Amino acid sequence: MSRFASGLRGLAPFVMAGDGGLDLLPDLLHGLEAEGVAAVEVGLPFGDPIADGPELQAAAARALAAGADLDGVLARVAAYRAAGGGLPLALMSYLNPLLRPGFAAACRAARDAGCDALVIPDAPLDAAPSLTTTAAEAGLGVVGFVAPTTPPSRAAAVTLASTAFVYVVGRVGVTGAATRLDGDLDALLAAVRSAARVPVALGFGLRDASTVAAALERADLAIVGSALVQHVHHAAEAGGDRVASARSFVRSLLAPTRR
Amino acid sequence: MSSSPDPVFLHDAPGPGWFGPWGGRFAPETLVANLEELEAAWHDFRSDPAAREEWDAVLRDFAGRPTPLFPARRLGAELGVELWLKREDLLHTGAHKLNNALGQALIARRMGKTRILAETGAGQHGVATATACALLGLECVVYMGAVDAARQAPNVERMELLGARIELVEDGQTTLKDAVNAALRAWVGDPEAHYLLGSALGPHPFPTIVAGLQEVIGREARAQVLDQAGALPDLAVACVGGGSNAIGLFRGFLDDPVELVGVEAGGTGTSPGLHAARFSGEGGAPGVLHGCHTRVLQDAAGQVLPTHSISAGLDYPAVGPEHAELARTGRARYVAAGDDEALDAFLRLTRTEGILPALESSHALAWVLRERTAGRLADGLRIVVNLSGRGDKDLHTVLARLRRGEEES
Ligand SMILES: Cc1ncc(COP(=O)(O)O)c(C=O)c1O
Numbered sequence: 303m304s305r306f307a308s309g310l311r312g313l314a315p316f317v318m319a320g321d322g323g324l325d326l327l328p329d330l331l332h333g334l335e336a337e338g339v340a341a342v343e344v345g346l347p348f349g350d351p352i353a354d355g356p357e358l359q360a361a362a363a364r365a366l367a368a369g370a371d372l373d374g375v376l377a378r379v380a381a382y383r384a385a386g387g388g389l390p391l392a393l394m395s396y397l398n399p400l401l402r403p404g405f406a407a408a409c410r411a412a413r414d415a416g417c418d419a420l421v422i423p424d425a426p427l428d429a430a431p432s433l434t435t436t437a438a439e440a441g442l443g444v445v446g447f448v449a450p451t452t453p454p455s456r457a458a459a460v461t462l463a464s465t466a467f468v469y470v471v472g473r474v475g476v477t478g479a480a481t482r483l484d485g486d487l488d489a490l491l492a493a494v495r496s497a498a499r500v501p502v503a504l505g506f507g508l509r510d511a512s513t514v515a516a517a518l519e520r521a522d523l524a525i526v527g528s529a530l531v532q533h534v535h536h537a538a539e540a541g542g543d544r545v546a547s548a549r550s551f552v553r554s555l556l557a558p559t560r561r
Numbered sequence: 562m563s564s565s566p567d568p569v570f571l572h573d574a575p576g577p578g579w580f581g582p583w584g585g586r587f588a589p590e591t592l593v594a595n596l597e598e599l600e601a602a603w604h605d606f607r608s609d610p611a612a613r614e615e616w617d618a619v620l621r622d623f624a625g626r627p628t629p630l631f632p633a634r635r636l637g638a639e640l641g642v643e644l645w646l647k648r649e650d651l652l653h654t655g656a657h658k659l660n661n662a663l664g665q666a667l668i669a670r671r672m673g674k675t676r677i678l679a680e681t682g683a684g685q686h687g688v689a690t691a692t693a694c695a696l697l698g699l700e701c702v703v704y705m706g707a708v709d710a711a712r713q714a715p716n717v718e719r720m721e722l723l724g725a726r727i728e729l730v731e732d733g734q735t736t737l738k739d740a741v742n743a744a745l746r747a748w749v750g751d752p753e754a755h756y757l758l759g760s761a762l763g764p765h766p767f768p769t770i771v772a773g774l775q776e777v778i779g780r781e782a783r784a785q786v787l788d789q790a791g792a793l794p795d796l797a798v799a800c801v802g803g804g805s806n807a808i809g810l811f812r813g814f815l816d817d818p819v820e821l822v823g824v825e826a827g828g829t830g831t832s833p834g835l836h837a838a839r840f841s842g843e844g845g846a847p848g849v850l851h852g853c854h855t856r857v858l859q860d861a862a863g864q865v866l867p868t869h870s871i872s873a874g875l876d877y878p879a880v881g882p883e884h885a886e887l888a889r890t891g892r893a894r895y896v897a898a899g900d901d902e903a904l905d906a907f908l909r910l911t912r913t914e915g916i917l918p919a920l921e922s923s924h925a926l927a928w929v930l931r932e933r934t935a936g937r938l939a940d941g942l943r944i945v946v947n948l949s950g951r952g953d954k955d956l957h958t959v960l961a962r963l964r965r966g967e968e969e970s
Contacts, residue, residue, distance in 0.1 A: 348864070349733070349864045349865055350733075350742055350850065350851075350865050352589065352742055352745040352746060352749070352852075353591075353749060354746075355746070359732065371862040372862065372863075397587060398848045398849050398850060398857065398864075398865075399863035399864070400863070401567050401847070401863060402848075402859070402861065402862060402863035404567060404568075405567050406568070406569075423589055424588065424589060424852070425587055426586070426588070426593055429586055429587050430569045430570055430587075430854070431569065431570070431571065431572050432568065433569050436568075436569050447589070447590035448590065449590040449593075451590075451592075451593075451594045451595070451752055452590060452593065452594060456593070456594075460590075471590060471591060474591055474750060474752060475591075475749055476746045476749050
């Protein structure tokens with residue numbers, strides 16, 4: 303049974319594995335789990351992230367400088383699972399680092415380490431003939447993106463092909479800048495939700511408690527990436543503890559929905 | 562590292578945008594609708610006789626086509642071969658890049674686009690795009706790496722005079738790859754604009770469109786060599802950055818018994834970081850960068866390697882997918898020439914024929930000079946070299962190298 307089952311609801315933070323050092327990843331995941339997040343997207347850094355804004359570009363560069371690679375990230379995911387970690391985890395990676403060991407081998411390694419799903423921002427689910435079947439054979443769920451520019455018929459197909467969750471991109475643009483949750487987006491989300499058999503996530507530009515609350519009124523999962531990465535980075539630069547600052551930020555994001 | 566493509570790219574029957582296992586559309590979802598719209602606009606442009614006529618007229622009256630095929634008799638005699646130069650350096654703005662820029666700008670206008678985004682390395686594609694935009698009254702924004710802007714300063718000034726806005730890119734190595742990253746990100750945020758990609762790479766339909774717009778080079782060259790030499794060439798040689806001038810030339814001869822040779826930037830050595838040789842240098846392996854599956858210079862973790870070339874236009878870690886397929890099937894051969902060899906070829910052509918070639922094009926010539934000198938090319942071979950551009954933009958680089966050489970000796 304996939305950890306990304308329908309009914310899953312809540313905050314789904316994105317973390318850049320290796321930012322601040324790979325070894326803190328298991329603690330970070332346990333910490334986020336203790337705060338009650340619904341799932342985590344674990345980012346494998348890539349040096350040429352064409353869908354990312356300056357904040358995640360910089361985070362990827364820091365993580366690469368700290369030596370993060372697929373094996374290292376998966377070893378920390380496995381450590382988190384070995385210590386009882388139970389969150390649904392999606393590995394977010396651009397396609398190329400997953401091709402180096404062979405895509406099938408990368409999928410199996412991710413599954414064996416305890417990842418539940420793959421999120422590949424530069425590979426729409428229909429981009430290569432057997433991308434999704436290869437992931438499925440390894441036991442990984444796949445995640446399709448629906449953007450404001452996606453035509454309705456395509457949005458329906460992407461939604462049906464998604465086996466872990468559907469990732470609705472809240473805004474035209476790369477990650478980072480703030481999103482306005484407007485009427486057009488509501489229509490898009492409604493169409494996706496009516497067709498989806500898996501959770502529907504909304505991301506790109508959710509930066510604070512109020513946008514998270516608004517997102518959770520419209521979608522099952524609210525993905526917060528750049529804002530969290532940036533908050534933790536600044537806290538660490540000021541001498542703070544990364545896991546503690548991630549936890550307090552996530553707590554602040556969830557506060558209004560808990561009241 | 563494996564050099565064969567991952568099984569996820571193997572098709573029973575590859576569809577549009579695939580060259581065997583290479584190519585495809587690996588783009589963020591936000592761009593997919595744009596790419597589909599562009600594909601439809603390309604087919605519409607190709608099948609509309611009025612569009613065809615306008616395109617031919619612009620190429621003839623504005624760009625200066627056909628470009629000559631010049632018999633380089635003095636250099637040919639020195640080498641003992643029959644050397645023909647396809648003079649894309651004589652095209653308006655000084656390089657083959659204008660063929661593609663004009664074609665895509667016409668398509669963009671048909672699509673109702675008013676704003677054009679482009680990347681540039683050597684600045685030739687930026688200048689060509691700025692020129693096409695001035696001609697057609699389109700807004701133009703060009704992304705250029707800071708290192709490239711410094712080494713190709715005259716082209717930055719030309720683009721600005723033509724009314725383009727230059728966005729300097731300060732990420733990464735601040736060269737062509739980083740300019741493409743920045744242009745793609747800008748397009749993700751501005752899908753109302755047309756992204757006028759400068760080489761035969763990127764997500765489908767770009768490799769098909771750019772090759773389709775550049776194949777005029779090969780079509781002309783084939784007719785000209787038959788007319789002027791009375792026979793097909795033995796070899797057709799072109800430099801390969803992203804691969805647009807090379808695919809343009811090669812497509813003229815694909816069905817002929819003509820050997821096709823693509824020359825990459827060998828830089829200063831074969832170790833990672835010293836070159837941009839995706840086929841013959843260390844680190845070249847199948848991968849996905851900038852929207853297509855092709856050969857990419859990368860490390861064991863799949864991170865893209867830094868590149869080096871004396872020529873900004875060849876200084877790029879991936880190559881157009883059609884070239885990856887021509888290499889896989891053996892129809893074309895890919896080799897490298899280094900910085901110093903390119904510089905020697907630049908000087909040699911300048912002094913024997915009175916033509917200053919672009920440093921990019923000098924690589925193609927450099928391979929001929931080296932192979933002939935080493936006795937690996939037979940006497941009297943008929944060779945067509947694509948002189949993809951003129952070297953005025955490179956004077957600064959060449960003169961600085963020569964001065965350094967004098968100081969060292
Ligand atoms: C004169 C010239 N030749 C060749 C190239 C390399 O590009 P391509 O391989 O697409 O022809 C460039 C690129 O800027 C160029 O300016």
